[in-house]
Amino acid sequence: MENSIERIRSGMELLKPAERNVALYILSHLEDVIRMPIAVLAEKAKTSEATIVRMCRALNFSGFKDLKLSIATAPTLEIQNNHNFELEKDSTILQMIQTIEMHNIDAIQRTLMINGERELEKIIHQINNARKIIFIGIGASAIVAQDFEHKLKRINKNCETIFDSHGQLIAAAHATSEDVVFAISYSGETKEVINALTVAKENQATIITMTQNKRNTIQSFADSALYVVSNEADIRSSATASRIAQLTLIDILYTGIATLNYDKSIVALNRTLEVIKGFSR
Secondary structure (H helix, E strand, C coil): CCCHHHHHHHCHHHCCHHHHHHHHHHHHCHHHHCCCCHHHHHHHCCCCHHHHHHHHHHCCCCCHHHHHHHHHCCCCCCCCCCCCCCCCCCCCHHHHHHHHHHHHHHHHHHHHHHCCHHHHHHHHHHHHHCCCEEEECCCHHHHHHHHHHHHHHHCCCCEEEECCHHHHHHHHHHCCCCCEEEEECCCCCCHHHHHHHHHHHHCCCEEEEEEECCCCCHHHHCCEEEEECCCCCCHHHHHHHHHHHHHHHHHHHHHHHHHHCHHHHHHHHHHHHHHHHHCCC
């Protein structure tokens, strides 16, 4: 179950200043807010009803009513958010094991909290209906994209991962409204990916993005957006936990696509397995 309170907290950086003020008021008055009409909240938070609606949608709620319902049904005991664990110079192997485990579990849990079921379902259908899926990313993000490509090819989906900037521009130049361009960049500011998305947007391709949970340039191109939460203070751990969270989202999307075409997917997977086994003997 999604923890809506955690979704509001984690999504704070996505909000504009006026929207953030509303979110802060809600977090400080949770029990009162679930009983308030939107007009009363607007008065209390010294804002407009339109700002409240925009804030709700930015946080993946369908509206204020959805937000109130989600708060009212949120688990009483929230996940313990201890983000102070970090590797030190003299860390033991046991401390490394425990730290990486905690970072990865925490990143997965927080990432799943802020990506709503409706958005995931929408993306599953967008990918399933695409003529072609073009994955773009640079560095570690390209490796994550390649994992998704590998999975989708096993169920006979037309897709490719492009690593280099010139190749990404070429693919974007030939993309159409029937295609999906799936961009992965944790920072959301990778210049090469931004350039390719600019071209793909002009060609009316459907754009799906996967970035960190902060307002960023790449997310602004998105028809559908996925967010990853990773709160490690040290880059040595951040690179691992964010990747695990990204791969978790990809596994959910892949499973959803395969399930939409269950019988065909089983046939394709069996055919793929037999071919690979035939050359592994």
